[in-house]
Amino acid sequence: MDRDKAREEFEHIEREMETLGKSTASPEAEKRLQELSDQLQHLREELTGPLTPWQRVQVARHPQRPHLLDFIPLLFENFSEIHGDRSFSDDPAMVGGFAWFRGKPVMVIGQQKGHDTQQKLKRNFGMPKPEGYRKALRLMNLAAKFHRPIFTFVDTPGAYPGIDSEERGQAEAIARNLRDMVRLPVPIIVTITGEGGSGGALAIAVGDRILILENSVYSVISPEGCASITWRDATKATTAADALKMTADDLRALGIVDQIVPEPAGGAHVDHKKIAESIGEHLQRALAEVSGLPAQELLDQRYRKFRNMGQFFRTAAS
């Protein structure tokens, strides 16, 4: 169940019980009161228990969840956006620019979704095209040239699957980012703030520290996509969300993310300011951990980090 709906219902029932309690006692009112209190108990469990993976997917996609442009004024000072990939166009689904983080100059890059229909269309629902990934890499190279650390913020259903994307080399753009991010000699701190949708997310998510918001998800395929491939039934997404092990806790257990940033009760959308504060703390700590390292050591550590991901195999007895 959607927690927002549950919360509304909870409040509604509370009000009804209050009015019933004031009315004169009658067997019907008594019975209704009992019913309502049972429902309330059920909802309370629903609201306070841990979220299921599928519920987290919904929180991660919540239309009011803060996106990069909401975070920027809360986390950074004096942000200047840089547009375009200098070879084809400017992709509004990928936003980047320079800013100051607690007094230090940094490069900020990330996907941008939208809160309302108009914004969503403008931002292509946060699905970048090749020029978006190329812009991101251009900005990262710029940061490296002037020894500035890079913060990336991941929130995308995936790289855009369309005719124009294919014509302009979506795969090549992503591949190049993966290769070049590994060797950028400045700190890269990645934060998964919403949906981490497959290669389109990873293309800006190779870094020295990987943070993830408590209710964010990160996966090789969306639960709906997985469900329609394996069960040939998109409604099995709930089951697929479990099977894919895409929640923050699962990912930390698998060694894919380093830190989980706790969200306010109900999710990040409930309190943008509070979640931004929490992210800020984590970013500062993560940056402090890696910024003192000599460039070569930083690169070696980053290499080893990704080199050792997914050591889930054994040597078979032949």
Next chain:
Amino acid sequence: MAWFRKEKEPLKAAEGERLRTEGLWIKCDGCRAIIWKKDLDANWSVCPKCGHHFRIDARTRLRLLLDDENYTTHDSDVETSDPLNFVDLKSYRDRIATAQRTTKLKDAVITAEGTIGGRGVFLCSMEYGFIGGSMGGVVGELITRAAERALDQRIPLIIVSASGGARMMEGTVSLMQMAKVSAALARMDTAGVPYISVLTDPTTGGVTASFSMLGDLNIAEPGALIGFAGPRVIEQTIRQKLPAGFQRSEFLLTHGMLDAVVPRTEMKAYIINALKFFLD
């Protein structure tokens, strides 16, 4: 009474001379012509009439590209330990077991060390018959090890892709393989050790979006399906039919995404020549 008496003996079929025709002839997917299987085999599974390239398995690919059978394979006994305990209609373990039985491989890639035109190379050959050639932790690890060995010994690396992309049943673990292999290739790139990527039918998803597109040369067989998103996903997203030839090798060549389209029968000569340019 008949004028002539007919001997009523049935015609005898010559014992053991029954002609079996199944499997001897194959209909070409390209031109619909009926081809004699032996002609097809002798031509590396390329239709002698229209040049259509049939898919070939990973072992045949080794025979096609390497000089002889004197090659050694590496890490051929590494298999997945199923990181997610993934079960859908069937368990991932069962899928692996079936694929291992039918392909006689532990996972979807063979790493070989051999010679091509007399020059030592590492060759990774992907097996599409193993869960669609998908890349999970084992494929990622084997290719990374090959790249690291190639770098250490300063020997060229060739990867022949045939893959649907990242392996869903290993979730984010398989996604991370894209970064892992790309990291190893970044080191080769920095060190100036050649890497040639050969893309064959089909190469899509996370494999295209990582090592397949990172070669010093990215070359493809004719008519191969190559892309990031699969055609079905694109059709569902844009809700229209895709043009003929979309995402085929020739389409990528015209859009500047491939360095060359090379017929299978000329692939080895092409690679020998390229390595000569890089290294001699």
